[in-house]
Amino acid sequence: MLDIKFIRENPELIREAARKKHSKFEVDDLLLLEERRLDLLAEVEKMRAEQNIASENIAKATDPVLRQQTIDEMKVLKERLTKKDEELKKTMEEWRALMLLVPNVPDVSVPDGESDKDNQSVKTWGEKPNFSFTPKDHIEIMEKLGMVDFERGAKVHGFRGYFLTGDGARLSFAIWNYAMNFFSAKKFTPVIPPVIVRKANLYGTGHLPGDVEDYYMTQDGDALAGTAEIPVMGLHADEIFDEGQLPRRYLGFSPCFRREAGSHGKDIKGLIRVHEFFKLEQVILCEANHETSVRFHDEINRNTEEFIESLGIPYRTVINCGADLGQGQVKKYDIELWVPKENTYREISSASYFHDFQTRRFNIRYRDGAGKLHYTHSLNSTAIPTPRVLVSLVENYQDADGSVRIPDILQPYMGGKKQIA
């Protein structure tokens, strides 16, 4: 959600945003509706003012004849008012629906592009492993080591189902525990949020109205969150912070549910694209200031880079092009890990900032030093997703005999074990 005043004053920015994001949104439709809305609003408010004055006169009237006469007049006015009011309400409904579709304005540094293929690499890190043998893919490695069971996963859950077993499960816990310590040291407050959420939270983050197809719904009309971003952003909905209470850094840990509608046939094997997984997610609320948002954006993205570096997995960071930005995102970095068998990088993280796009919808505000209210800014980034990260981890750390070395930093979390064999 953007400020309507901002839209009114900068329609060309919205037009450009829609173009860059390849959104079909037409500002001019909204502006037309806005004009009608303001006209109707003025008319209705004028009639209400008239009504309020008369109302007072009725209350104070000493002459019963005059009193009755005013009441009769107001009956007539009321009819006109009701009609106009209905017109206004109808317009407001259309107006709100359109307002939910307005794309946030991408940063100037966001490159143009048609799809994720046009994302631009801004950083590469690490030495890609040089194998003296033919490397295996994560499926083969993990199945041989009893770390995963896809067949039974499909039996129990169906398409894209999986069990993490034995050291596959242990390694997941090791990563979670390590991440918990790593991010706690960076002043993040760990949060285990509800994952069954009211739809309002999905509107808040900007996942709705756009991505209805991507969510599992309960029979009560709630949704299963696809990321902890959703409930953690809802955490402070309708609240007002004091400036001194910002920034808030949260590390959400939750299962994530994704229907992956529209991705049939994509990444059908293995742990890359699954319907449910776990993820640690960084969420930040900060003061409403572009520079502050940019600073935190770099911070949360860098956090994940550092985490990956400590695991010793080669990665690259890309800046997402316009077409690969969500409706609310101003700018986004993806971190992609090296997958040797596929000879490519695979996304494991997205760091984005939104300015006040989300907090406007969630109504999350703060009072500045002068006592003025502002919407906070919000940002979020993947801290680490499991099991997707296991794909790169086991493939990069595999040995000729089919065993997998455990990265030094994780060994204490695996009971001192140095390898999985």
Place this chain on the structure above:
RNA sequence: GGAGAGGUGGCUGAGCGGCUGAAAGCGGCGGAUUGCUAAUCCGCUAUACAACCUAAAAAUUGUAUCGAGGGUUCGAAUCCCUCCCUCUCCGCCA
């Protein structure tokens, strides 16, 4: 699942058809007093939108807002209906 209570401003909490944007208290801001602190006293203190005026704002005016939506009425925080939410007790349950 059964029974009951309730949702009012930054917070606590009164009000139960017109004089209530809303008492009182707390908190906050400004001022007085004070050797410092503490205490006391006085005043101010919601938000959104629109109009007007601006470079922008402030001020001013209007409208709305007492969980949400609808209804009754000339007029609703107050009466009626629907929904949502919270709490308490009982039951069930990891």
